[in-house]
Amino acid sequence: MEYQYINRIDSPADLKKLRVEELPAVCAELRQFIIEALSKNPGHLASSLGTIELTVALHYVFDTPDDKLVWDVGHQAYAHKILTGRRDRFHTNRQFKGLSPFTNPAESEYDAFIAGHASNSISAALGLDIADRLRLTEHRPASPDGVQTDSPKRHNVAAIIGDGAMTGGLAFEGLNNTSMDKNNLLIVLNDNHMAIDPLKGGFTQYLVDLTTSSTYNKWRWRLYRFAAKMHLVDERKRRAILRRNNSLKAVLSKQPSNIFTGMNIRYFGPTDGHDVEGLVRILSEIKNHRGPKVLHIVTKKGKGYAPAENDQTVWHAPGEFNVTTGERRSDELKIKNYELTTPPLWQEVFGETLLELAKKNEKIVGVTPAMPSGCSMSIMQKELPDRVFDVGIAEGHAVTFSAGLAKAGVLPYCNIYSTFMQRAYDNIVHDVALQNLHVVLCIDRAGIVGNDGATHHGLLDIAYLRPIPNIQICAPRTAEDLREMMILAEGIEGPVAIRYPRGRTPMNDEMSAAKPLNDGMMALGKGVKLRDGKDIAVLTIGAIGNPMAEAIEEVESQNGTEPVERQFAHYDMRWVKPLDEELLHEVGRKYKTIVTAEDGMISGGFGSAVLEWMADHGYTPRIIRLGVNDQFVEHGSTKELYHLLKLDKEGLCESLLQALEK
Numbered sequence: 001m002e003y004q005y006i007n008r009i010d011s012p013a014d015l016k017k018l019r020v021e022e023l024p025a026v027c028a029e030l031r032q033f034i035i036e037a038l039s040k041n042p043g044h045l046a047s048s049l050g051t052i053e054l055t056v057a058l059h060y061v062f063d064t065p066d067d068k069l070v071w072d073v074g075h076q077a078y079a080h081k082i083l084t085g086r087r088d089r090f091h092t093n094r095q096f097k098g099l100s101p102f103t104n105p106a107e108s109e110y111d112a113f114i115a116g117h118a119s120n121s122i123s124a125a126l127g128l129d130i131a132d133r134l135r136l137t138e139h140r141p142a143s144p145d146g147v148q149t150d151s152p153k154r155h156n157v158a159a160i161i162g163d164g165a166m167t168g169g170l171a172f173e174g175l176n177n178t179s180m181d182k183n184n185l186l187i188v189l190n191d192n193h194m195a196i197d198p199l200k201g202g203f204t205q206y207l208v209d210l211t212t213s214s215t216y217n218k219w220r221w222r223l224y225r226f227a228a229k230m231h232l233v234d235e236r237k238r239r240a241i242l243r244r245n246n247s248l249k250a251v252l253s254k255q256p257s258n259i260f261t262g263m264n265i266r267y268f269g270p271t272d273g274h275d276v277e278g279l280v281r282i283l284s285e286i287k288n289h290r291g292p293k294v295l296h297i298v299t300k301k302g303k304g305y306a307p308a309e310n311d312q313t314v315w316h317a318p319g320e321f322n323v324t325t326g327e328r329r330s331d332e333l334k335i336k337n338y339e340l341t342t343p344p345l346w347q348e349v350f351g352e353t354l355l356e357l358a359k360k361n362e363k364i365v366g367v368t369p370a371m372p373s374g375c376s377m378s379i380m381q382k383e384l385p386d387r388v389f390d391v392g393i394a395e396g397h398a399v400t401f402s403a404g405l406a407k408a409g410v411l412p413y414c415n416i417y418s419t420f421m422q423r424a425y426d427n428i429v430h431d432v433a434l435q436n437l438h439v440v441l442c443i444d445r446a447g448i449v450g451n452d453g454a455t456h457h458g459l460l461d462i463a464y465l466r467p468i469p470n471i472q473i474c475a476p477r478t479a480e481d482l483r484e485m486m487i488l489a490e491g492i493e494g495p496v497a498i499r500y501p502r503g504r505t506p507m508n509d510e511m512s513a514a515k516p517l518n519d520g521m522m523a524l525g526k527g528v529k530l531r532d533g534k535d536i537a538v539l540t541i542g543a544i545g546n547p548m549a550e551a552i553e554e555v556e557s558q559n560g561t562e563p564v565e566r567q568f569a570h571y572d573m574r575w576v577k578p579l580d581e582e583l584l585h586e587v588g589r590k591y592k593t594i595v596t597a598e599d600g601m602i603s604g605g606f607g608s609a610v611l612e613w614m615a616d617h618g619y620t621p622r623i624i625r626l627g628v629n630d631q632f633v634e635h636g637s638t639k640e641l642y643h644l645l646k647l648d649k650e651g652l653c654e655s656l657l658q659a660l661e662k
Contacts, residue, residue: 044075046302055079057279068112072121074102084110094451096636116455119168125159162190167392179263269296351376399427418458446499447599453635463604475542479505484522525578533569551652588619
């Protein structure tokens with residue numbers, strides 16, 4: 001497709017050269033460009049389609065990068081990337097060594113703050129705005145004779161929050177602080193009634209009520225513009241005007257003032273988020289108003305592409321698709337019965353098992369922070385909707401809510417992605433573990449997650465959970481392990497954490513189907529010995545045990561080792577806490593070299609637990625710990641990243657050979 005406008009836009013300065021009347025055409029081209037690009041290189045489609053007009057208006061009105069745009073959940077910001085000099089590299093988005101999947105200041109000066117986890121934009125933007133005020137206070141230029149001159153230019157800061165991020169507690173903490181401190185922050189509330197799944201809850205309904213107050217909003221905006229033209233709006237009388245506006249609302253809409261005006265934050269809207277010319281007009285009129293303000297826009301996730309509009313959850317991140325027909329690559333595979341030869345996703349095993357358990361035990365419920373489809377709790381939600389609680393993007397609340405349920409005798413299986421579980425750390429410590437409550441923490445997406453990158457990898461959970469008293473931590477190597485751990489967790493006292501990776505479970509090859517050499521029944525704190533060996537003990541936790549088993553076979557086949565002379569013993573420990581002390585005593589007595597492997601941080605992780613145990617019990621083997629060193633891992637496919645970290649079969653073979661040489 002020929003792009004008349006966007007091929008000439010290499011920065012927001014180029015955008016500003018256009019007439020306002022040309023901006024709808026720019027939006028149309030951006031929309032088509034994103035659809036075409038993501039059909040071949042998958043990414044977050046629907047969210048960015050919904051913010052195209054807003055993005056164009058923001059860059060047209062504000063002087064970025066001096067003015068700061070802080071995006072909440074950066075998958076809304078694809079149009080922002082394209083308009084800020086990254087159009088020619090956009091085809092590398094989310095790819096290894098390509099553009100970051102979210103906004104990242106290390107990538108562009110136009111990215112004011114990193115945005116991978118939701119609800120941080122208001123707090124971060126408020127910090128940027130107040131820092132700018134402090135800059136002006138501390139660095140006012142003076143003339144040679146010491147007379148104070150005009151202050152340097154005040155920069156604007158806007159927080160763009162949407163895709164359900166206003167349900168997060170941090171957003172309300174930031175909002176509260178915004179109402180207390182002197183600032184000129186603009187909060188753009190992108191209201192599409194969606195996260196990945198449709199939003200639920202009181203605040204969502206509250207926004208619906210605001211949106212339907214059309215009479216009030218139409219007349220208030222007309223009255224405000226008339227007052228501005230007549231120079232009747234005096235910033236010194238702002239609070240009085242706000243009170244009069246609130247009184248007007250009470251008369252016209254028969255509602256009390258909204259939460260924003262009640263906190264003395266000026267409220268504008270709701271307005272059509274897909275009217276780019278209208279957005280330019282509104283932003284131009286309010287951007288220099290002193291004091292905090294909220295612009296409430298209403299958008300449609302997936303706007304402009306019918307398949308995405310009609311199924312916003314699926315098209316949040318649809319994978320490859322045919323632009324013309326809207327047929328997704330995954331749908332084509334299903335048509336070919338590809339799924340009959342493909343092992344299930346880890347999350348599907350979780351979802352099916354949870355439903356099975358819940359049908360047998362009426363005390364079991366599911367809790368998720370806005371991820372029922374992402375973690376497959378939607379399977380239970382469809383059959384037992386009253387026993388599944390989607391609490392919104394609020395991980396801390398999800399954990400403490402689960403603690404309250406457990407305190408009253410209910411058994412919650414609380415599913416949170418590993419990277420998002422970090423946000424609930426104090427809740428796990430204070431509200432669950434301290435009281436030794438029976439909450440099952442199902443930690444999805446543990447390990448490397450792939451193209452979403454550093455903000456989403458689940459590499460820290462073992463290290464941050466291990467020090468917490470009372471908590472028990474396990475990790476399955478196979479789909480059957482996950483089922484058994486979920487079943488076992490039902491009868492274990494106290495909190496249990498089950499971590500498992502993203503992607504598909506291992507194929508039912510000979511190794512995973514073989515019976516272990518010792519008792520294979522799943523039990524608390526019990527691992528299994530998968531194979532015996534004479535020289536080196538390899539201890540793994542979780543799914544990394546599968547490529548490690550392949551690596552062991554590869555290394556020994558290269559060496560021509562006979563089965564009776566196997567060099568490597570392989571133990572699937574299953575539990576990080578409590579460790580299987582019987583197996584560790586066996587290893588400590590028999591082997592002078594131990595290799596541990598995990599898909600998480602080495603520091604404080606599973607290998608550290610083994611090392612500490614050996615030292616505490618008087619064993620002095622050489623211990624080689626494999627995992628992720630002290631670094632944030634970039635984005636790329638899981639295959640590329642595991643290879644980069646030397647945690648794939650090839651890298652593990654190399655490590656095993658080095659262990660033999662030493």
